[in-house]
Amino acid sequence: MAEGVVFAVLCKIGSVLTSSASISLGARLDAKLTVISEIENRMKQIEVELKLMQAFLRQAQKQEGYGEPTEVYLQEVRTAAFEIEDIIDEFLYLSAKHKSRYFNGELMSYFRKLGKSSWHKIARELKDMQSHLQNLRNLRVQYEIQLPNGSSGVSTDARDHRLPHHLSYPADEMVGVEKERKLVIQWLNARASWTSVITVWGMGGSGKTTLVDGIYQDERIKNQFDCHIWITVSQKFNTSDIIRKMVRQILQRACPSNIDSLDGRDLTETLQRILKHRKILLVLDDVWSTDVWMDLSGTVTRSNNYGNKVIITTRIKEVASLASEEQVLELQKLNDADSWLLFCRWAFKNSMDRACPPDMESLGREIVGKCDGLPLAIVTVGNMLSFRKQDMEEWNRCNDQLTWELRDRLRDQELSSVMKILKLSYKHLPSHLKNAFVFCSIFPEDYKITKKRLVRLWVAEGLIKLEKRRTVEEVAEEYLDELVDRCLLQVVERKHFRKVKEFQMHDIVRELAISISEKENFCMMHGKSQLGEPEYRCRRLSIHEHNDRIMSLSDASLLRSLYHFDITCSSFPSAGTARSSRYLNVLELQSVPVTVLPEELSGLFNLRYLGLRRTKIKQLPRSIDKLFNLQTLDVYLTSVDKLPAGITKLKRLRHLLAGKLSAPLYCGILETSRGVEVPKFAWESMELQTLKGVLTNMDLVEHLGSMTQLRTLAIEDVEEQHYPRLFASISKMYFLRTLKILAAEGNQGLSFDQLSYPPQNLRKLRLNGRLHRSVMESPFFQTVGAKLQKLHLSGSKMNIDPFLSISCLPNLKLLTVDDIYDGESVVFESGWFPKLHTLIMTNLSSIRSMAMEQQSMQSLQWLAMVNFPELKEVPRGIESVVSLQNFMLVNMHDEFMERIQGEDKVRVQHILTVRYLDRTRGMERRLFQD
Template sequence: MAEIILCPLLEVVLNKVASRLLKEVALTYGFEDEIDKLRHSLSIIQAVVEDAEERQVNEKALRIWLADLKEVAYDIDGLFDVFDLDVVMSRSHYGFGMKKFLPSLKPVAAYLELLPKLKEIRKRLEFLAAEKVRFSLKQQVVETRCDAEEKRQTGSFVIESEVVGRDQDKEAILELVLSNGGSGFNGRFSVIPIVGLGGLGETTLAQLAYNDERVTEYFELRIWVCVNEEFNVRRIMKMIIESVTVSRSDFLGMDVLQSQLRSLLRGRRYLLVLDDVWNEDPDEWDKLRISLSDGGEGSKVIVTTCSTKVALLVGTASPFYIKTLSDDDCWLLFKQRAFAPGEDYPKLEAIGREIVRKCGGIPMAAKALGSLMRFKREEEEWLYVQESDIQNACEGEDGVLRALRLSYSHLPSHLKCCFAYCSVFPKNYVIKKENLIHLWIAEGLIQSKERKSLEDIGNEYFTDLMWMFFFQDVNKDCDGSVTECKMHNLIHDLAQSVAGDESVVLVHGNVSKHLARTHHSSVVCDSELQTIPESLYEAKKLRTLNLLFSKGNLGEAPPKVFSSFRCLRALNLCGSGIKKLSDSIASLVSLRYLNISNTLIETLPETVCELSHLQVLDLSYCCDLTELPRLLTKIFKLRHLIINGCDRLSHLPDNIGRLLQLQTLPIFIVGTQASQSLKQLYRLPIGGELKIQRLENAVFVPGAIDANLRDKPKLRSVGLSWGSNHDGSMMRNDENDRVAEELLMSLRPHQNLKSLSIEGYPGGYFPRWIRGSNLPNLTNIKLINCRRCEQLPALGQIPFVKVIYMRGMPAVKNIGSGFCGRGSGRPFQSLQELTFIEFPNLEFWQGTNAKEEFPSLFKLTVNGCPRLKNLPFFSSLQHLELRNCNEMILS
């Protein structure tokens, strides 16, 4: 069932209407009264819409009303993109003048055409906002929640013979439950969280442990409490007391309840199961924890939850993450429900096993599908379910998506919107976290707060959804940061269910019948479908379009994209094979996200610079791209210029330092003019990766060598290179070398840096900032073709450096103790890989203390060091590679 979430969008629209600049323009052109009415209507809407969103689950008419309201909100939001006063102000900075770009009465008139419909909606909302109706609304929501909670009550009883695939998990939990040790609260009790995706069997696993004979013998008291949505400490304490005394508790006061509970537990070893916990408030948990602290030594609390955040909040032990079942185990569960004992249908088994694969290892889904097939014995009926999504096959069945919907219902509205947006991706699609956050921002789903950037807030949203298991198969980089993920098929079904007609994925040319209200779409372009289906052009209000190619050969984007989808905010042509981008791209006035990475494009049209709302321009690995648009800095809202792998770029547009919101600029090419000097980086809030190339050009702009890298805390990787091919063979003179030494000194990065590369450096020595106290977080360093440096920098006391790679340093004759650095700690304590290549004049390598130096090194590569006569002692070395070295070393 589609669910309409409107609060985040209304907040965006209301912020735009409340703009001070809009008020001034409205006053100038005489429509201030209309803007005030609009602002007032939106305020009323915002006051009641949250309650309406809650109630829509049970009232179809209200859901339709919210859908209509959302369309109007989209129209208003889109209109403000055309009528954007920020753009007016930015253009005035380019000397066009404010008056020329103040809005004419024509767009104002178009804007006012929306007001009659808005007034009608406002009247309906005013009716809902009436005191009596609002009270009734809230009461009905509470009653609905209570009714739903009654249905979700769980008990401790379980039929163990019907549980499959959990024997090892049960034993692992029992080991934790029956252990005498543990770092519990006050040494009295420990908390063991069982956590996983809804429907995986967290409750079942707790029941298995709770009813085990070893547990009944070990604990004097066993207590089971189903917590559900509301973590009401008073109610939980009352239920524990009633479980222990086996009688109804009439205590009302919190103090009396607490005293009674502590008295009942005092000195008695207990096992308490708190099933289905969602509370993330540490204060509420502390209230309960205090009342449980008088139990006997070895008492345990098992908490089952679908939230990693909850597990980390309450647990004194590491969370026990429950995993999916194998297809064979799911088949056993399915067969229990689908067939009576002794029934044998060989023809149906093969189909049934294919159906079970849809469960993705979730026991609840296997049981629900088995129940669905219980009275179906025709092959056609089973084939229909095999070819259908679970949500369609089990429509109306209780339980198949119930647990997952419960997880969804606990999300705040902003996370609901972000999750529903993920339905735009096909099943099993690898989602890049960075791209997803950029798309959320483009769609306006992330709103700024305090001093945090939108990207940082988006990262928090992603983490929250990941901790609720809405994302799986998470991939991480070498630093442990999440880079990619997928969605479980059932989670994807849930996303499609809540998104409804707002989002559609077209595969193999399939066409949705409801496109009028479609705002987000992906088209999977394969051998059967190479372009956009004509029917999709009916979606005139499309805001996201992903063209997903397995092997692109599009040549040029379909012209109708630019004429039909004027509301587009995100356009993804990655891997499409396009060689040219039409000038008509400028017609997409609302575009925030443009991805044309991994294509054959050579140049971009200058009309790209008219996309005044553009935030993300992804050109990564456009290997044929030779230049960027000359007036790129007109796109003053640009936040991410992604040009990794664009190796044919010889220069960047002038004055890129004007893009004051630019956070991603992986390549900066130093030019010979002030408009291309390092000074352009000074005010940019760049993070992530930055490679500064052609540093030899810095000599042509005296005084413009400060890139201010030291004040860029979000930079994680910095590369510094001299020369066009980084081989150190460019023309040199003493003056240029002296400037290079001063330049490298000025390029000291922030201490958060994790990776540093220096290539083709013509100076004679390395700056003092390359040392442990200045770069405490550095993990990777490369020094390549630094041909005049006679001494290696003091790297030994950098605490976390894991990889050191050095090549092409003919001036180094000896490696002395200075390489280890000065400090009290063991040198190179974290170093795992060390490489020396092309050190033709290196003769001696002076070690320090054999027991302390290189304690973690497992791989050493020495290549092209023909004069080297000795090596230090390496206590942990596992891989040694020696090539083109002195025979004394080889022997």
């Protein structure tokens, strides 16, 4: 993590040196005032020193077990990096102030009168830091601070990352994986004349090794192979060592005496000769790199064609892809029932029935819940409790301490093995992912993190390494995918009527991230239960529970990021004002019910991210244009109905998310917002990627053409006079993926004819207004139809079936239609909407009948019908849509509701959940559920 701090400072130095701001500032000053040039030169020298230091630290992150001198050295490096960052931030602060005075014609007089001493102070501090860095380098040599040697790469007993022997358990003790076990055995039994690879992957502690070991030891499996080889491969590997290990396992006592001296080609030829007439079962356990099998495959596959089988266990999706797609098994966490069963087998292993006493079951289930379905943790905790007195007082004490013990803060050595195993996943991360992983610990337990929010926060925090030809957001999304593929973040699919991807940390993985964060002073978590007076000398503060002690920060000037998650607190945090922490990068207050922003907020010149989503803020500071570095402004679903004029001057703004809440969440179906008014000034934000939830005016339309980096554009109240210029601008937006255009009330609406030149990358589209001719025949849909994934149409009120025009869109996954049809019947024909996942139909007030033919919408999982006052029958053929899982009904005819609960109930009995909401009566109920 020290390397991560240095990485962030290097990014900041690079940004300063490449910026024209400081150079141009120096050029404007009097030639005798050379202090700016001196500052920049010293920054360059410090940059070189830090890069050399970073190389050493990168190696340190890959090692463990270094002594106390090295620990002290790493801490000193971290402190030095923070001090350098403070100096640079002060330099940027003064530059920003002088820049504003330059535009007011006051720069030179102000510099001479007040600023000169400040610049010289920065120069002196940088000079002192140069000396300090050089001294650290000398001390490293003087005290011979070195890193320990790496391991050989092949672990014979795997004591460093396996369960203690007394916690290993036989295959017949496993629960919840019988289907997975049968599947792997089926793959092993499949006949083949080639070497077949099977992969089993999942997070650390999910039971991969235990599952495979049970199969490996099965005599019925052993009898199918001439020899069996088990190699545990740790993070670093040596191909020669692995081959040598394979030879030893096969030949055992007959192994050549010179095996240790063989290497390279001789060793490979020896293995090939041994395998030539043998059918083998090879297990490569705990593989971290595809190179392991790549280096071995040639030797194994060329040895014979007897149908060898190779099983690879791994935590990394990329490694799992070494097998063909149909022979990849991902182990999921255990469900509640299986978790409880496994826990009881260990917690009550000394009793005959292995059953939990009834009076302790509730508490026991609470303890199991903290293990979150991870077999390793369940076995460890259960075994620990088996040696404790089985009464409520003892178990309550264990429950209270469990979280702390999982962080390895208490003496229990068994629980430390859980974290030790999981920590390998962190240790093996590339350096650029380590900060991104630890960052996720700032969120409360079980918190669901949306993809775009996490990406924007990473960018604002400076955790993303810049790459050529790609935006930082694109690189950040790649980081996110990597953490998911390494099982360090879990994908959550919330069961609404649209597929929403969110991310969550497994509870125990989160404890690992927290333990690293606290050790490295990455972030301080604050809660009401916290004992003693907190020491907030870290760069980030995450408030989970607010109390009065949070107001007395010991040194808020050090703070760079403030996250507030207590939705019961309505007071604005004092640490978020320029008076207390003027160098703040991130201020995230999402869902906190604050009502007023202090005007001095505009003094946070360094602010990159201002998150106010779902707060009760009604207006933004008028001087918001002073937030020179603002990248993300999120005021979505607030009470803000007008943006201040200064918003148009924020040149570095990348994401503007607005929209006033106009309707509540519609039972998980829809949440609608009303656009906010924007100023009628020239827009200077040329870096905008997201512009969402704003009302249109001519000034905005005039400048849209220069916003060529837009990925998301959502505008409302579009007048007919705007259309020509608007669509001309849209045609220049090559990167645009999401487009929402809502016509002004009283307008005829826009037709697809006017969208003749759409962006090539468009995937999501929302339009209102009449469709003047067949949609599929328009140039617009001929261009984007094949790529479109989400479509929302409203207000068309056609008298011909509109579904026919869009039914064959090959990749459409979500379709929302609202008040688009005046006809009386709809028939979804065979072959329509082949990939549609979600269909939401609202306000089709004239529909009297609906039918779904065989083979229509065969991928449909979510169906919502809202306000069908004339429909009295359940859609005919709905029973043929076998993929349907959820069916939501809102404000339906009484006769419809009687039939679906009576004579037509059999037609929807295959649907997992059917719910009904009567908004006029203010009631919601679940009709039935399997």
